[in-house]
Each structure stands twice: as structure tokens, then as C-alpha cells.
Amino acid sequence: MKEGQHDQHIKKYGMVIDLDKCTGCGACMVACMQENNIPFQKDETDKMLSITWLRVFKLDNGKPYPDTDICYLPRPCMHCSGIGEHGHSPCVSVCPATATDYSMETGIVSQIYTRCFGCRYCMAACPYHVRHFNWWDPVWPSGMERSLNPNVSVRMRGVVEKCNFCFQRYQIAKEKAFTEGRTEIEEHEYQPACVEACPANAITFGDLLNPKHKVYKLKQDPRAFRLLEKLHTNPKVYYLSSREWVREAGDNYIENEKVDVEPKKH
Amino acid sequence: MSASQEKAKEVSAKASDGGAGIVFIFFIVGLVVSLLVGWVLFPKVLYCQKEQPFDFNHALHNEMVLDGCQSCHFFRNDGTYSGAPKLNQCIECHTDVQGITKDEEIFVNEYVRNNREVPWLVYSRQPDCVFFSHAAHVLAGEMQCKTCHGHIGNSTSLPVYEYNIITGYSRNIWGHNISGIKKNTWDRMKMDDCAECHRENNVKQYSVQTKKGPCFVCHK
Numbered sequence A: 001m002k003e004g005q006h007d008q009h010i011k012k013y014g015m016v017i018d019l020d021k022c023t024g025c026g027a028c029m030v031a032c033m034q035e036n037n038i039p040f041q042k043d044e045t046d047k048m049l050s051i052t053w054l055r056v057f058k059l060d061n062g063k064p065y066p067d068t069d070i071c072y073l074p075r076p077c078m079h080c081s082g083i084g085e086h087g088h089s090p091c092v093s094v095c096p097a098t099a100t101d102y103s104m105e106t107g108i109v110s111q112i113y114t115r116c117f118g119c120r121y122c123m124a125a126c127p128y129h130v131r132h133f134n135w136w137d138p139v140w141p142s143g144m145e146r147s148l149n150p151n152v153s154v155r156m157r158g159v160v161e162k163c164n165f166c167f168q169r170y171q172i173a174k175e176k177a178f179t180e181g182r183t184e185i186e187e188h189e190y191q192p193a194c195v196e197a198c199p200a201n202a203i204t205f206g207d208l209l210n211p212k213h214k215v216y217k218l219k220q221d222p223r224a225f226r227l228l229e230k231l232h233t234n235p236k237v238y239y240l241s242s243r244e245w246v247r248e249a250g251d252n253y254i255e256n257e258k259v260d261v262e263p264k265k266h
Numbered sequence B: 001m002s003a004s005q006e007k008a009k010e011v012s013a014k015a016s017d018g019g020a021g022i023v024f025i026f027f028i029v030g031l032v033v034s035l036l037v038g039w040v041l042f043p044k045v046l047y048c049q050k051e052q053p054f055d056f057n058h059a060l061h062n063e064m065v066l067d068g069c070q071s072c073h074f075f076r077n078d079g080t081y082s083g084a085p086k087l088n089q090c091i092e093c094h095t096d097v098q099g100i101t102k103d104e105e106i107f108v109n110e111y112v113r114n115n116r117e118v119p120w121l122v123y124s125r126q127p128d129c130v131f132f133s134h135a136a137h138v139l140a141g142e143m144q145c146k147t148c149h150g151h152i153g154n155s156t157s158l159p160v161y162e163y164n165i166i167t168g169y170s171r172n173i174w175g176h177n178i179s180g181i182k183k184n185t186w187d188r189m190k191m192d193d194c195a196e197c198h199r200e201n202n203v204k205q206y207s208v209q210t211k212k213g214p215c216f217v218c219h220k
Helices: A027-035 A090-094 A121-125 A167-179 A193-197 A214-218 A244-251 B003-046 B058-064 B102-112 B134-140 B145-149 B191-200
Strands: A013-018 A055-060 A070-075 A100-102 A109-111 A203-207 A237-240 B047-050 B161-164
Touching: A013 A214, A027 A055, A027 A193, A070 A244, A090 A100, A090 A121, A167 B134, A193 A203, A203 A214, A214 A237, B003 B047
Parallel strands: A013 A237
Antiparallel strands: A013 A203, A055 A070, A100 A109, B047 B161
8 A cells, every 4th residue: 555545444443451450360372372283292391392372471669578569561572563563573574575564454464474484583572572483393192183173374493573463353343344345343253262262351451443442442541551662663562550569560671761752653 | 724623623612502591491490399399299208197086067066056156165263265165065955966967976886985075186186385265265355266276167078188298287287378378357366366466456565575466475
């Protein structure tokens, strides 16, 4: 699409995660693994080698009892669009294989496994560590391969994979809409697996540009912040927290670091 | 230079003339053999043939049904496409042998009586990493079936199913022309063919990397 051209079909799918509601139960992680055919090993203790598209982190304020406080932070792919929505997110701009791409239609950063040759440049470029490398071919315990999701291809050894906001669900929702004579889908028709699985309703998902979608309002909440905003990656995942130390942890400044004064662009 | 030396030189010059001719002939013969191997023998080795369980007459069925292709190859309510019909649909008519063809006899006796699904070999089966939506093309894009599938609806018998012995994919994906030349839209079903049509019709040319269609439109 040419710059400046307005298109009503343009979407910017994003997520708002309310950290005040998140209990750290991990249901979103399980749902994600199940939905996206994510392989696992017998020993998952080494987190450098295991694959989790969505990972729940545990933060603490580092203070001793009784002031100690913890917060759980689920971290999917941020689907960065860059300042000015140019779509050159850190991973997209470095990929030499055109295996990862940014779609101006949905705002989703895609990963094409058959195109990837495993150089892992994108993993180095991603400031959020959302990308994972398949060090082994996936092996499913006998019988479990029957529970694989047919709408998601399984990945082979030697390629990188990451969260894609369950894009297959978008495709399926679109198909249904076409059958019913519509071209656009409703908010509730396209929701990622983690959003559906969250028992606390902490995750909200929708089109950030559509005023009718819940995320549109939620992202303007005074509690809202994004991870590492100082890098100007312009993530599409927003977090809400009423706790000051959690919001500060989101940008993770080191001591005496020069604070960027450039205004935030949402 | 002595006489004998001159004679020897003459002889060697003659021999080299004859040598060049032989080399040229060998080159031509080698070239012809290589071309024959490449264009005739190689495709035969590369593709194996498989027989369908029994033959099927599309033209005959097309005359009897009311709604054309969609009578048997229909959309489900959730938007997914049914593809090749299941036994349940066929037995609405074929509980018993109706015609005189041998193929129907095989179908009724081996499949309907035993309640077995027919293991059809699908010519257009794409690799696992491909997402294809019939709804997007036929309903939203208002495309004809024959644009991609050709005139299969008017055929009286099924073509031979050929598959690539290395990839296992049907020959219809690469196309029957080994050099990849296509005359009709339905001659090939490769990624480039999808991309070509998407580009011509300006379908979702939203990619940041390529300025063309994003890979995620068709890949999963």
C-alpha cells in the first residue's frame, strides 16, 4: 500500500493484558502450546532450549518482607510496528530470508517456517526474546500426534518460530464471514487461544484502530504501559498495572541511565 | 627440417583434423542423449503413477445434479470446504448399483456395502504448510472452479494420478509440462501461480518486506 493512502480494511490487532488481574496460573501458556502445536522435550528445565511462544514471567520489587510484592507478566510476541507504523520491526528488518514479514493489513508479524533457514538473526534482534529456535525435530509422545491442530503446520529442526496471535483463527473467522456474505469479521470471532483460556479475563484482544473494540479504550487507560518503550519498537501489546514499580519495570532502566525525553506515540 | 620430420607433421595434422570431427560427433550424440534423458526419461523416473480406486465420470454426474459443482463439493456452514465427497453423500443415491458400469459396481460392492470411505487420490493436494480458503476465492472472489481445476467437471474419466517420488506431491502441482510452461491458468498449482494471480488482481499486497502479498496470506 502506498504511504498516506487510507484503507478501511487496515487493522492493527493488539492485546491489552491487565497485570492486576493476572494470577500467574499459566493457563494461557498451556492453551498456546496446544493451539500452536508447540513441541516440548522430556526435560524442559533449560529455558534457553525450550520453546514457549507465550511465557509468564514473575517479577518482584526486590524489597524485603513485609514490603515485598510480586507480579506475573505474560509475554507474547509484541508485534512491533515501529514509530510511524512503517512495519520494520527489529526482526523483520534483519531477516535475510524474508521469512518474517509485517503485514499492513493486520499488523501481525508473521513467521514462515518453510522459508526460514535458521540463521537466528531475528532472535538476536528481538529485544523481547519472543523468538525460539527448534534445536530438534519435534517428537510427540505416542498417540499425541492425533491431538495436533490441523490448521497449524508443525515446525522442523533448524527454524525459528514465535507467537503470531493465532493467525489461523483469523483465517478461519474470515472463511466463515465469507460464507455468510460478509467481508469483515466481528471482534469475538477472532480471539487467540490465550485470551480464551485466561480464567481471570486478564487478556483482551482486538483491533487497536477500531473504536468499537475493547482494546481501543483499554490502551488509553492511565495504567497502560508497554515493554521497553524507550526502544521505539512501538509494540502492539499493552499492559495495565496500578502499581508504579511494575510500570517502571516495563522500561527496565539501569541505574543512572539517560532517560529519553521523546514523547510517546501510540 | 628433415623430410621425415615434415612427413610426421603432416600425419599429425591429418590426425587432428579427423580427431576434431570425432569429438564434434561425440558432442552432438552426447547432447542428444542428455536432452533425451532430461526431457523424456527423467520425467518418467521422477513421477510414479497410481491408480484411483475406481474411475469416476464427472460429466455424467454433472448432468444429474441441480447445483453444478457445489452439489457435491460444497461449503459447510462454518466456512470450511468439504472437498471430495464422503461416502455419506454418495449413498444418498448409490445404495444399490444403478447403472451398468463396472466402476459403480466396485464402488457399491467394496465401499458402500462395507461402509468404507473411498481413498481418493487428490490431484490438487497442497503441502502441509499451505493455507487455502475456497470460501475466499469462490464466495468472496467470485472465481470459477475451472480457473484452478480446469475442465474436470466435464471429464468422463479420471486422469492418471502421478506423484513426484522425491516430494510425494501430485504432478498437477508442478504441471505436466516438465519445463514449467503453462498455457492455461489450471496447468500448474505452484506458489508462483497463486502469487501471479494475487498480484494481477491486487489481492492484499500488504507486505512490508516484499511490497507484494504477505506470505501469511497462504502459508501457515
